[in-house]
Amino acid sequence: MAVEIPKLNYTGSIRSVSLGGSDNTVTVGGETCFPFYTFEGAMPNHPRIAMEVYDERPVDWPEAAVFPFADVLDDPVAWAGKCVEVYGAEMICLQLESTDPNGSNRSSEEAARVVQKVAAAVDVPLIVWGTANHDKDTEVLRVVAETTQNRRLVLGPVEEGDYKKISAAAMAYGHTVIASSPIDINLAKQLNILMGNLGVNPGNMIMDPTVSAIGYGIEYAYSVMERIRMAALTQQDDKLQFPLICNIARETWKSKEAKVSETEDPRLGDPSRRGITLEAMSATILLLAGADILIMRHPEAIKLIKELISDLSI
Amino acid sequence: MALSGIEIFKYLPKTNCGKCGVPTCLAFAMSLAAGKAELAACPFVSAESKGKLEEASAPPIRPISIATGGKPLKIGGETVLYRHEKRFENPPGLAVVISDTMSDIEIGRRLKSLEEYVFNRVGATLRPELVVLKYQSGNPETYAALARRARTESDAGIILQCEDVDGCLAAAEACAERKPVLCAVTAANFDLVAPIAIDMALPVVARSNDFDGLAELTDRLVKLGVRDIILDSGARNLKQALADQVAIRRLALMKKFRLLGYPAIAFPCEMTDDPLKEALIASVMVAKYAGIIVLSDFKGETLFPLMVARMNLYADPQRPQTTAEGIYEINGPDENSPVAVTCNFSLTYFIVSGEIENTRVPAHLLIKDTEGLSVMTAWAAGKFGADNIAGFIKKSGIAAKVKHRKIIIPGYIAMESGGLEEELPGWEIMVGPREAAHLLSYLKTNWKS
Ligand code: B12
Numbered sequence: 001m002a003v004e005i006p007k008l009n010y011t012g013s014i015r016s017v018s019l020g021g022s023d024n025t026v027t028v029g030g031e032t033c034f035p036f037y038t039f040e041g042a043m044p045n046h047p048r049i050a051m052e053v054y055d056e057r058p059v060d061w062p063e064a065a066v067f068p069f070a071d072v073l074d075d076p077v078a079w080a081g082k083c084v085e086v087y088g089a090e091m092i093c094l095q096l097e098s099t100d101p102n103g104s105n106r107s108s109e110e111a112a113r114v115v116q117k118v119a120a121a122v123d124v125p126l127i128v129w130g131t132a133n134h135d136k137d138t139e140v141l142r143v144v145a146e147t148t149q150n151r152r153l154v155l156g157p158v159e160e161g162d163y164k165k166i167s168a169a170a171m172a173y174g175h176t177v178i179a180s181s182p183i184d185i186n187l188a189k190q191l192n193i194l195m196g197n198l199g200v201n202p203g204n205m206i207m208d209p210t211v212s213a214i215g216y217g218i219e220y221a222y223s224v225m226e227r228i229r230m231a232a233l234t235q236q237d238d239k240l241q242f243p244l245i246c247n248i249a250r251e252t253w254k255s256k257e258a259k260v261s262e263t264e265d266p267r268l269g270d271p272s273r274r275g276i277t278l279e280a281m282s283a284t285i286l287l288l289a290g291a292d293i294l295i296m297r298h299p300e301a302i303k304l305i306k307e308l309i310s311d312l313s314i
Numbered sequence: 315m316a317l318s319g320i321e322i323f324k325y326l327p328k329t330n331c332g333k334c335g336v337p338t339c340l341a342f343a344m345s346l347a348a349g350k351a352e353l354a355a356c357p358f359v360s361a362e363s364k365g366k367l368e369e370a371s372a373p374p375i376r377p378i379s380i381a382t383g384g385k386p387l388k389i390g391g392e393t394v395l396y397r398h399e400k401r402f403e404n405p406p407g408l409a410v411v412i413s414d415t416m417s418d419i420e421i422g423r424r425l426k427s428l429e430e431y432v433f434n435r436v437g438a439t440l441r442p443e444l445v446v447l448k449y450q451s452g453n454p455e456t457y458a459a460l461a462r463r464a465r466t467e468s469d470a471g472i473i474l475q476c477e478d479v480d481g482c483l484a485a486a487e488a489c490a491e492r493k494p495v496l497c498a499v500t501a502a503n504f505d506l507v508a509p510i511a512i513d514m515a516l517p518v519v520a521r522s523n524d525f526d527g528l529a530e531l532t533d534r535l536v537k538l539g540v541r542d543i544i545l546d547s548g549a550r551n552l553k554q555a556l557a558d559q560v561a562i563r564r565l566a567l568m569k570k571f572r573l574l575g576y577p578a579i580a581f582p583c584e585m586t587d588d589p590l591k592e593a594l595i596a597s598v599m600v601a602k603y604a605g606i607i608v609l610s611d612f613k614g615e616t617l618f619p620l621m622v623a624r625m626n627l628y629a630d631p632q633r634p635q636t637t638a639e640g641i642y643e644i645n646g647p648d649e650n651s652p653v654a655v656t657c658n659f660s661l662t663y664f665i666v667s668g669e670i671e672n673t674r675v676p677a678h679l680l681i682k683d684t685e686g687l688s689v690m691t692a693w694a695a696g697k698f699g700a701d702n703i704a705g706f707i708k709k710s711g712i713a714a715k716v717k718h719r720k721i722i723i724p725g726y727i728a729m730e731s732g733g734l735e736e737e738l739p740g741w742e743i744m745v746g747p748r749e750a751a752h753l754l755s756y757l758k759t760n761w762k763s
């Protein structure tokens with residue numbers, strides 16, 4: 001009995017996008033098959049992980065997340081350095097939490113100075129993530145784009161409400177942009193079209209579908225990403241053929257389940273390993289849906305995901 | 315898979331006699347395909363055609379029930395490759411390995427863990443369902459004793475991981491009423507083990523390292539009358555296991571290949587020694603099609619995330635999960651604590667209640683029934699506007715629980731605040747932030763009871 005396994009015929013491919021400056025680039029995308037379906041297509045660039053750094057001391061992080069960074073939490077430059085030197089980070093994502101008008105509301109100039117310093121301290125590709133406040137991000141990311149030149153930053157999130165000015169600044173100084181839309185394939189496509197019309201070079205753009213953690217709606221992200229990948233690969237929808245980035249760590253570590261202590265409910269087990277599992281498992285599920293870049297926090301979770309990616313790729 | 319009208323038509327007498335209540339055989343076939351008629355309405359279909367029709371209309375992946383001490387565990391019965399196409403039907407059963415060489419205490423702990431790890435979340439019960447009993451002692455009596463314990467000390471479904479006929483027989487008899495799954499029938503032991511499944515009417519796992527061999531095994535089993543089959547392609551590394559799961563699902567759904575139209579079992583416990591990595595592999599198998607997932611042990615820190623992930627991926631994309639309407643007390647509120655209102659989409663409820671918990675500010679959270687729609691979706695659908703929110707607040711009984719008269723509404727429905735003040739005389743409507751994550755800073759600056 002000869003069983004013949006059905007193969008899919010992929011007619012499209014994901015764009016390859018390289019991030020970072022000329023001496024230290026990371027290339028993502030390029031897939032010609034569904035995630036890890038290498039039995040019928042290629043995944044020339046395996047998914048990559050960017051390690052998170054915050055520009056102000058985080059509040060309310062569970063012990064497990066604080067521990068690896070306890071000595072650098074007040075100093076984004078040292079923090080980024082530690083990620084690269086101690087944990088071997090291939091990319092850094094600087095979360096500009098301090099600029100949040102609902103929080104410390106630091107000025108764009110202050111934020112831009114931190115970006116400059118971090119950019120000077122590490123040579124891996126640098127992602128700079130705003131607060132999704134349209135007015136503030138417009139201000140902040142424009143100053144950042146201008147003050148840190150020749151570094152090919154990756155700037156986001158760029159949303160329908162602020163894409164014009166941020167994209168223009170990014171284009172002027174050669175940065176890459178993250179087109180971000182709220183868990184909806186049509187909104188994602190529409191934004192990509194708008195940004196294309198504005199003149200953003202498709203080779204300088206990646207997509208953020210907006211993701212959430214296990215227990216907080218990950219299934220929506222999963223299905224939207226699967227649909228985006230299907231449209232891109234089997235329906236040649238070139239407006240959706242971009243690498244996907246998932247800002248997942250913050251979503252997992254802020255959840256209730258990452259914080260409950262073992263004494264509160266012994267059945268939930270060791271909180272530190274639980275937090276790591278929540279982060280890594282959320283990342284795993286997003287990888288299966290098509291994530292090309294994961295923004296992650298805990299070194300143990302990152303180690304696990306790197307191993308998983310390599311197990312799935314070799 | 316449902317047959318089309320044309321496919322059904324081939325099996326009908328084509329005499330257009332009209333006895334079935336519609337004028338032509340073709341019309342009857344169409345009604346059948348649409349699920350509007352019963353085959354029995356045609357008195358002239360031959361027994362042979364009836365058999366063929368039943369076989370052809372059987373689901374592409376056979377649904378299988380595994381007996382437990384309570385509700386049977388249903389696996390298989392899947393109809394799609396991607397959950398957004400319809401939904402994933404039956405969440406995979408989670409199993410823990412217990413060896414008959416483990417100490418009494420360890421066996422007891424593992425059996426008890428089945429009932430210990432039962433969680434409630436969004437009105438759903440999360441729990442593991444199965445034990446895999448491993449025959450390592452080489453002594454059929456020892457193995458049978460373990461099977462007996464599993465039956466009496468737990469309500470789990472039982473899988474006998476044993477390829478030896480004496481072990482299988484002894485253990486199967488010791489827990490016969492639980493209808494254990496025999497794992498596994500292989501080409502090597504077929505003649506010895508398959509008869510046990512036939513005699514005792516037990517489900518089996520069929521294992522072969524290649525699909526040709528696997529199809530041959532299921533073919534032989536079906537011919538002997540064994541229909542409750544679970545597939546094991548023998549893959550014990552993640553990459554191969556993923557490829558095999560995809561191949562099996564595709565063969566069943568895209569090619570309607572009956573011989574592999576069964577749920578498949580996965581063994582993350584045999585793919586790594588690291589418990590965290592094992593949990594991640596298990597989550598891959600949840601997303602990618604396994605019907606049963608075998609773990610080396612249950613630990614809350616990994617089992618809980620896995621069970622929530624399983625619930626999420628098996629949630630029906632066409633029917634949002636909901637939370638019951640009512641007043642939820644968070645962080646132990648009193649009559650001076652803030653009151654906030656939101657919709658009953660369980661995702662919204664989880665996010666908002668989680669954020670309020672994070673603020674550590676005691677509060678009353680009012681959940682209005684919006685038929686599971688999120689804030690803006692419910693608003694756009696006319697289920698979360700001034701009039702119906704006001705009606706809900708009046709009947710909720712919150713007025714008797716607090717001394718103040720202030721309600722915080724989600725920032726996204728700020729436009730309803732004027733209308734609400736009109737509908738709720740005496741109440742002050744406070745427009746909260748758009749994102750629940752900003753509640754803390756909002757309460758800090760705006761809340762004075
Ligand atoms: C998934 C989705 C759907 C799903 C429904 C899922 C569901 N269970 O609701 C489906 C496909 C059914 C759907 C249908 C429609 N949708 Co719709 N949908 C969405 C989508 C993509 C995500 C919604 C979601 O799940 N959000 C996540 C939840 C958690 O968010 P949330 O409930 O708002 O809660 C957040 C905040 O509001 C806040 N919050 C919540 N409660 C509280 C309480 C307090 C006190 C505070 C301070 C804060 C707070 O915190 C939460 C987290 O930050 C949004 C776009 C988007 N991404 O926002 C469109 C969106 C909501 N939909 C929209 C529309 C128009 C519709 C339809 C009318 C479209 C149509 N013509 O078919 C229908 C209406 C449904 C019906 N039955 O008639 C519009 C609404 C536009 C508007 N403002 O008028 C949106 C914004 C899309 C768009 N930009 O056009 N939709």
Ligand code: SF4
Pocket residue numbers: 326327328329330331332333334335336337338339340342355356357358359
């Ligand atoms: S009763 Fe049977 S034979 Fe007669 S018309 Fe209906 S389907 Fe055809």
